[in-house]
Amino acid sequence: MxxxxxxxxxxxxxxxxxxxxxxQSLIMIQPILYSYSFNGPxxxxxxxxxxxxxxxxxxxxxxxxxxxxxxxxSFDLLEPRTDDAKALQIEAEINF
Numbered sequence: 488m489x490x491x492x493x494x495x496x497x498x499x500x501x502x503x504x505x506x507x508x509x510x511q512s513l514i515m516i517q518p519i520l521y522s523y524s525f526n527g528p529x530x531x532x533x534x535x536x537x538x539x540x541x542x543x544x545x546x547x548x549x550x551x552x553x554x555x556x557x558x559x560x561s562f563d564l565l566e567p568r569t570d571d572a573k574a575l576q577i578e579a580e581i582n583f
Contacts, residue, residue, distance in 0.1 A: 500515075503515070511550060514548060514549070515549075515550045515551075517534075518534070519547070520532050520534050520538060520545060520546070521546045521548070522538060522544075523543065524540075524542055524544075525542055532545075534547075539556070539558070541558040541559040541560045
C-alpha cells in the first residue's frame with residue numbers, strides 16, 4: 488500500500504509543478520530563506536547554518552509549508568515571562 492502512496496505523491500507533485508509559473512516552480516525546487524533582524528530590512532540569505540544567529544528570525548517559504556525559526560534574542564522578546572504574566576493578571580484583576 489505504501490508503494491502506491493509514493494506514486495500518488497509523485498503524481499500530485501508533478502501536477503502542481505507543471506501548473507505553476509517559473510517563479511513558484513523554482514521555490515518548490517529550492518526554497519527561499521528570508522532573514523529578519525532588528526538592524527535592517529528583511530533580506531534573502533543562503534540555506535546554510537551561517538544564517539542562524541541569535542538576533543535573527545528566519546522564515547523559509549517551501550511553497551507547501553512556511554517554517555519560522557526564532558533566534559535566541561528574538562525568542563526572549565516573544566516569550567512571555569512569568570513575572571510579566573503575573574503582573575498582567577494582577578492588573579486585570581484590579582481593573583475589574
